[in-house]
Amino acid sequence: MQKFLxxxxxxxxxxxxxLAGPVVAQASTAAPDALVRxxxxxxxxTIRADRAxxxxxVSRVQKLVDEKILPYVDFQKMTRLAVGRGWRSATPExxxxxxxxxxxxxxxxxxxxxxxxxxxxxxxxxxxxxxxDMDVLVRTNVVxxxxxxIQLDYRLEKQDAGWKIYDVNVLGxxxxxxxxxxxxxxxxxxxxxxxxxxxxxxxxxxxDAKKA
Amino acid sequence: MSVARxxxxxxxxxxxxxxxxxxATLPPNAGQDPRDPWExxxxxxxxFNDGFDEAITKPLAELYVKLPEGVRTCLSNAFSNLRGxxxxxxxxxQSKPVEALSDVGRFxxxxxxxxxxxxxVATGWGMEAHREDFGQTLxxxxxxxxxxxxxxxxxxxxxxxxIGIYGVEPFLDLNFYIDYPGIEYTVxxxxxxxxxxxxxxxxxxxREAALDRYSFIRDGFLQRRRSLVxxxxxxxxxxxxxxxxxxxxxxxxxxxxxxxGPAQTKPPGEPGDGAGKPVDAKPGDAAK
Numbered sequence: 001m002q003k004f005l006x007x008x009x010x011x012x013x014x015x016x017x018x019l020a021g022p023v024v025a026q027a028s029t030a031a032p033d034a035l036v037r038x039x040x041x042x043x044x045x046t047i048r049a050d051r052a053x054x055x056x057x058v059s060r061v062q063k064l065v066d067e068k069i070l071p072y073v074d075f076q077k078m079t080r081l082a083v084g085r086g087w088r089s090a091t092p093e094x095x096x097x098x099x100x101x102x103x104x105x106x107x108x109x110x111x112x113x114x115x116x117x118x119x120x121x122x123x124x125x126x127x128x129x130x131x132x133d134m135d136v137l138v139r140t141n142v143v144x145x146x147x148x149x150i151q152l153d154y155r156l157e158k159q160d161a162g163w164k165i166y167d168v169n170v171l172g173x174x175x176x177x178x179x180x181x182x183x184x185x186x187x188x189x190x191x192x193x194x195x196x197x198x199x200x201x202x203x204x205x206x207x208d209a210k211k212a
Numbered sequence: 213m214s215v216a217r218x219x220x221x222x223x224x225x226x227x228x229x230x231x232x233x234x235x236a237t238l239p240p241n242a243g244q245d246p247r248d249p250w251e252x253x254x255x256x257x258x259x260f261n262d263g264f265d266e267a268i269t270k271p272l273a274e275l276y277v278k279l280p281e282g283v284r285t286c287l288s289n290a291f292s293n294l295r296g297x298x299x300x301x302x303x304x305x306q307s308k309p310v311e312a313l314s315d316v317g318r319f320x321x322x323x324x325x326x327x328x329x330x331x332x333v334a335t336g337w338g339m340e341a342h343r344e345d346f347g348q349t350l351x352x353x354x355x356x357x358x359x360x361x362x363x364x365x366x367x368x369x370x371x372x373x374x375i376g377i378y379g380v381e382p383f384l385d386l387n388f389y390i391d392y393p394g395i396e397y398t399v400x401x402x403x404x405x406x407x408x409x410x411x412x413x414x415x416x417x418x419r420e421a422a423l424d425r426y427s428f429i430r431d432g433f434l435q436r437r438r439s440l441v442x443x444x445x446x447x448x449x450x451x452x453x454x455x456x457x458x459x460x461x462x463x464x465x466x467x468x469x470x471x472x473g474p475a476q477t478k479p480p481g482e483p484g485d486g487a488g489k490p491v492d493a494k495p496g497d498a499a500k
Contacts, residue, residue, distance in 0.1 A: 081451075084451065105421065106421075108420070109417055109420040109421040110417075110421075112416070112417065112420075113413075113417060116413060139445075146285055147285075147288075148341055148343075151439075151444050169439075171436060171439075172435055172436040172438070172439025172440060172444060172446075173431075173432045173435045173436050173439070174435060177431065177435060178428060178431045178432055178435065179423075180431075180451075181245065181427050181431055182422070182423045182424045182427050182428060182431075183423075185239060185241070185424065185427065186423060188241065189239070189240070198423050199423070202423065206420055
């Protein structure tokens with residue numbers, strides 16, 4: 001019995017920590033603009049401090065994305081909006097696979113961009129929101145050490161667990177909007193399963209290319 | 213080498229490129245998107261441009277990035293400076309006198325203190341860079357983009373932007389007023405290569421992220437231009453299909469019974485959506 005408890009303690013500590021991490025992160029009640037400001041500052045600091053990321057170490061970038069960014073992103077909503085009408089005819093299983101594959105694609109393609117970040121700074125744009133708002137726009141500019149500012153805006157929704165990002169705007173281009181036509185095309189050609197297949201194939205292709 | 217022979221060579225190279233690029237594969241619903249009625253032509257031109265880019269522009273851009281970063285920054289600054297007067301004039305046309313004046317000051321400072329634009333001194337002095345062109349001005353004046361149009365070699369555009377950028381803009385651009393053809397065309401060529409070089413990192417991202425590169429680039433271009441017309445803050449377009457039922461875990465909702473939702477919060481849908489109810493909007497209104 002004593003031994004069992006010891007083993008249990010060994011297990012409990014890391015598991016509790018692992019669970020508490022995301023819970024603490026998700027239960028953010030901070031104002032949405034403060035959340036975005038702190039989140040981006042945190043990510044930029046981490047990149048500045050970690051030379052491995054600047055050198056393009058994929059696993060370090062992945063860790064950064066998993067730990068710092070993903071807890072604040074609602075991929076399910078992002079996927080539902082991008083899939084549009086097809087979402088309604090998708091089964092719960094299909095919705096789950098769609099969300100997972102879309103997330104994989106986005107994380108894989110956009111984490112490459114993170115390793116390009118050097119001594120960038122973030123400027124907060126004007127923020128207008130009423131106290132009762134459930135859906136807000138947070139505007140920022142990324143300022144590189146040389147060259148033009150990069151517009152980077154976020155849409156957030158207030159959920160039980162706090163504010164979650166569900167869309168991102170880079171230089172005037174909203175991510176969800178930019179996938180809508182492509183996703184609708186895939187669904188009309190091959191149904192929801194056709195879209196799942198395209199996403200899965202693309203992810204496998206990218207994973208193979210990285211290995212090679 | 214005589215001009216005639218040069219021209220002949222150019223023609224042959226052009227023909228080879230056209231043949232090599234072949235015809236684009238067309239999706240079955242090509243041309244049904246109201247924003248892109250010329251999709252069949254556009255996709256073919258897109259494929260041709262890809263071939264041209266692979267053969268000529270991209271290799272030049274890859275050579276160009278081997279130049280020291282300081283040199284490239286200098287050139288890039290100087291090239292933006294050539295557009296300074298145009299940006300000022302367009303800001304004036306768009307009834308933004310404060311920005312227009314700042315652009316005039318910016319041009320004056322960077323041309324003199326910044327040595328023909330090589331150093332961007334003005335940004336540090338509080339005169340921020342703007343980027344305006346006559347396509348945006350037409351948009352501010354209320355002209356719709358019209359059909360999407362892939363220009364030969366230059367790539368994505370729309371009818372409005374083609375008129376503004378390729379029809380009017382050259383006359384506002386200082387490049388046009390360099391009276392030595394040798395210098396004029398060298399600068400023009402370098403500008404194209406410089407701009408292409410700046411897109412090299414985005415290239416890879418688009419190739420990885422897009423399921424269909426053509427529509428990814430088209431939709432990105434149209435969104436970006438609309439955003440620029442509104443100086444980065446366009447009114448939101450809400451898709452009537454974006455009902456927020458919040459019960460994602462449940463089985464498919466029965467038909468579209470809930471989709472009409474509160475109509476007042478849902479302006480006309482995006483043009484690509486046949487089911488969108490264009491309440492009292494002109495066609496193409498949403499894509500403004």
